Amino acid sequence: MLERGWTIFRIRGIPVRLHITLLLFLPYAAFVASAQFRAIARAVGLDLGEIRLPLIAWGAILAVGLFVSILLHELAHCAVALQNGVGVRSITLMMLGGVSRMEKDVRPDREAWMAFAGPLSSFGIAVACYGLSLVPFPDEVRVALLVLAMVNGVLGIFNLLPAFPMDGGRVLRGLLTGPLGPDRATRVASTVGKVMAVGFGLYGLVTFNVILVFIAAFVYMGAAGERNRVEVRHVLEGMPVTQVMTDRLGEASVDERAGEVARRLLRNNLVGALVVDGLPHDDYDLHEHVVGVVTAYDLARPGIHDEAVTVGSAMRKDMPRVHTQDDAATTLDALTSGGADAVIVLDNQEHVVGVVTPADLQRAMMLVGAAGGNGPAARRS
Numbered sequence: 109m110l111e112r113g114w115t116i117f118r119i120r121g122i123p124v125r126l127h128i129t130l131l132l133f134l135p136y137a138a139f140v141a142s143a144q145f146r147a148i149a150r151a152v153g154l155d156l157g158e159i160r161l162p163l164i165a166w167g168a169i170l171a172v173g174l175f176v177s178i179l180l181h182e183l184a185h186c187a188v189a190l191q192n193g194v195g196v197r198s199i200t201l202m203m204l205g206g207v208s209r210m211e212k213d214v215r216p217d218r219e220a221w222m223a224f225a226g227p228l229s230s231f232g233i234a235v236a237c238y239g240l241s242l243v244p245f246p247d248e249v250r251v252a253l254l255v256l257a258m259v260n261g262v263l264g265i266f267n268l269l270p271a272f273p274m275d276g277g278r279v280l281r282g283l284l285t286g287p288l289g290p291d292r293a294t295r296v297a298s299t300v301g302k303v304m305a306v307g308f309g310l311y312g313l314v315t316f317n318v319i320l321v322f323i324a325a326f327v328y329m330g331a332a333g334e335r336n337r338v339e340v341r342h343v344l345e346g347m348p349v350t351q352v353m354t355d356r357l358g359e360a361s362v363d364e365r366a367g368e369v370a371r372r373l374l375r376n377n378l379v380g381a382l383v384v385d386g387l388p389h390d391d392y393d394l395h396e397h398v399v400g401v402v403t404a405y406d407l408a409r410p411g412i413h414d415e416a417v418t419v420g421s422a423m424r425k426d427m428p429r430v431h432t433q434d435d436a437a438t439t440l441d442a443l444t445s446g447g448a449d450a451v452i453v454l455d456n457q458e459h460v461v462g463v464v465t466p467a468d469l470q471r472a473m474m475l476v477g478a479a480g481g482n483g484p485a486a487r488r489s
């Protein structure tokens with residue numbers, strides 16, 4: 109769902125996307141911001157009859173200002189991630205704020221700092237706006253700056269609540285990782301997150317605050333999902349990729365019809381196919397002609413059954429890739445951070461030898477459970 113959105117621009121190669129929910133939310137944000145503008149104008153004794161722009165125009169400007177503030181908050185997280193050698197896949201601005209997708213987790217001892225950088229930038233913006241509001245600009249501009257200062261202050265404080273996976277919860281996990289270790293730290297942080305989410309939800313229901321109820325649901329699911337992910341990751345650490353991948357791959361020619369390839373995969377019980385260009389001939393080295401990999405997930409996308417769709421256009425060219433000697437946990441990182449359905453596995457000669465899909469990881473997890481272990485001890489056997 110997060111992948112859906114329009115890339116509006118790139119900062120140092122990182123795509124910044126607008127999620128559709130944001131566009132639906134902007135008019136509401138503008139409405140709320142114009143009410144805040146009115147309240148602050150009254151508080152400072154500004155006569156609303158004297159302002160040059162209509163109130164709703166100020167609301168719209170402030171709503172855009174809010175999302176620029178959220179973007180700066182996300183960029184602060186990303187800057188710390190990049191400093192720690194973790195790539196950023198995308199930043200998505202959506203209804204309930206921003207989401208930065210990192211390529212992998214930062215080192216647990218750096219997580220607290222990375223999480224804190226966002227709220228810190230919000231506080232920085234709040235102080236800067238407050239400072240600017242003291243400059244003798246026209247009164248209505250100063251009121252708008254005060255509103256932005258207030259909104260950013262609230263944003264910083266709200267994000268610091270220890271409701272994992274919000275920033276404060278990540279700070280908490282980062283701080284607990286030292287004394288408790290990463291697994292227990294995640295468990296404690298996600299339990300605190302769930303409790304806070306229930307609190308938000310109840311408070312939102314009592315006060316008819318729909319946004320707060322949404323946030324509660326988001327926090328609750330996020331806390332549960334992150335805990336699950338960390339547990340799975342823990343099991344996969346130290347397991348070779350070759351133990352979880354599947355090599356049941358067939359072949360398909362770029363301009364073959366996608367529906368035809370789907371039928372062949374089904375008939376031969378294959379999970380995907382290497383897509384090759386050109387026709388096989390003598391001394392044909394298959395691996396030199398591989399232009400991509402197509403999986404059942406790609407072939408199941410809507411519109412693929414159209415007669416005209418070829419495998420070449422159905423396949424994904426940007427599938428994440430790992431090597432046979434890599435740790436199985438890296439495939440989980442690639443699947444969760446990239447929003448991909450499959451990871452390609454390459455051997456030392458950069459030849460595709462298999463794929464890992466979420467179903468493969470699920471199967472590995474079940475077998476680990478059935479083998480009677482879920483920790484490093486079980487992996488040794």
Ligand SMILES: [Zn+2]
Binds near residue numbers: 267
């Ligand atoms: Zn944040």
